[in-house]
Every structure is written in C-alpha cells, then in structure tokens.
Amino acid sequence: MIAFGLQLAAVSSRTTHHPKDTLTRQRHFFLSFFFFSSFLDSSPNPPNQPPGTTTTTTHNTDSETPMSSLANPVNWILAAVLGYISYNYFSASAAPPPAAATRPKQPALVFKEYTPKELAAFDGRTAETRILMAVQGKVFDVTRGRNFYGPDGPYGNFAGRDASRGLAKNSFDKSMLSPIDGPIDTLEGLDDDEKEALHDWGALFEGKYQLVGKLVENKD
Template identity: 45%
Template structure:
C-alpha cells in the first residue's frame, strides 16, 4: 500500500500566503472597514436669522434695498414683503430695483418703473392711492396676491409721526 505523504505545516501556511490571497484579504479588510467605520455626522445649514414682524416708516424701510448685504424689502398697500429670495429682480441691478426699500404700490398699479412713481418725500404722508382707477387697483391687488403667495410679510408700512410709528419707536 502506498503511503500518503502530508506536507509539513509550514508548507501549508506558505501556500495560503500567496500574493493573490494577500491582496484579496487586504481588499476584504478594507471593505469591512468602510462598512463599519462611523459615519461623519450630518451638519445642517445654518438657519436664517428669525424675522420679526415690525412696523416700518418709509425712512426705516429705505435701507432694505439689497445693498451693503441688507435684505430686500418692498411695500405694497401697507404690507412689507421680504423679497430677498427674488434679489435678481428686486435687488441692485434688477428690473424692479427702484422698488427695493420703498412703497411699490403706485408703480405696480400703474405698470411703471419710473422714478416719478415713487414717493419722493420719505418723511411725508403715505400715498393714499385714491386717484387710481379700478383697473389700476385690480392690477395692484394682483401684485399683492402674487407677493403674498411667494414672499413672507415682515411688517407693515406706516407714516412718519403716526401713532403706530410712535408706538413702534417706544417698543424699541
């Protein structure tokens, strides 16, 4: 009968440690590491600063024209809207930029972007819009509705020296 010769244990170990096996073992260990390593914690983007509903007079609203890093606000029929998300339209260089930081009611109602549609005297009374016809008023309401659907109302516009302006100044 033929005798079965078993190789010595060192020879068995040497045959397992071939370069191909070492590469496969390293790849397996690397994949296990990738699977088990702790995930980096997700970081949320910083929340925008909270917007507080406040009362604006025309001079207080004027700096909110998108320049010097300021947000872009505009007023329509006494409501102040934060239109910063539409900075391309309402901010510096945009087609509606002359309305930024101002009461845009008359200009939007008349469909005009001319400077003469804007209130010149910021310390004077607010535009009552009483001379607008029904078609112009309807156009302004359409703009107001569009702004209400798309942008946040951040305040209301009142005349300088009004009781509301005085009360707002007293709260600050």
C-alpha cells in the same frame, strides 16, 4: 484620417470640467485612443508595391520591423497627439468641481411696523442687506428675489420703498415713488383697472414672499 484624429483631440481638450461632461469626455478620449492605436499598429505597404500584391518575405538580421516603425515621422506625430489627449483627459478628471457661491444665511425677521424712512434702509445695497418692499401697506421680505428687486434688477427702484402706485400703473419710474420723508401714498387717482392690477400684485406677493411687517407713517 489624420485630420479626423486631430479633430477628436481638439474636441476632447475643449470639454469642460462640469460633472455632466464627464461621459462625453470619456467617449472622446477612448475613441481617439482607439483611432491612434490602430493607426500606429498598422503596417504600410512596401514602397512601389500596389495593394493586394503578394511579395516574398526575406529575413534581414541587420534590421527589425519596430525600428522601421519608429523611423516613420507620422507615427511620432500621432504618438505626440495621443500623449496630449491623455494629459488633458486625466488632468480634467482630477480637477475638483468649482465651489458653488453661497450667500450668508440671515436670521428670520419678526413682524413689526416700518416707517418709510426705516424701510428705505432695506434696499439690498450690499449682499448682506435685506430687500423689503411695501405693497398696499404690507411689508414683504423679497430678498430671495434679489435678481429682480436688487440694485441691478428691473424692479430695483422699488427696493426699500412703497411700490404700490408703480405696480398699479405697471411703471418702474422713480416718479411713482413717494418721498421717504413724506406721508404714505393714499393711491388716489387710480382707475378701476389699476386698482385690480394692484390687487393681483398684492396676492402674488402674499403667496410668494414672507410678510414681515406693516407700513406706518413717519413718527416725526
């Protein structure tokens, strides 16, 4: 019985502060409180007296029942555990919820032309830097997909670049990218399946991300 009560205390103390866990923490607390309260209020059988045996009660003016309960070390241990549960419960209830992390709001982009050199600056290198990508000559703002196109994402090599050939070949290797100071990739050498795959990617980007510009050749 004592082990069961201690297990309830451990579960109650490990409950997180998330609002969804409040009901669970309350159940653990009140169940533990009921268990320990009933245990403290119970009176043990007299020593050397088998359960169910009727005894004659004698009144002793020199001692009282509350004193005998306080003298029981088990009751002291249970009272200490109950106090620990109460402290953890009310401390968790009073703790404020963690503040949600928010990214700085960025102004809307105006549709414009981007050269490969200009596009390279929008690679999401910092939290304040937008992420732009070119697909089939169209430039998309994929900043809200930072988990995929950011520096640590699986498509991170495409950030700030023309990703057309890599998407067509389903390859994320840097060899799929044209040099930013060279001409735009004409996509020569793609077979029919790769062209179809690229078309599907283009439709996906148009339906999911904002079209913010057009990719044009470098001016010098």
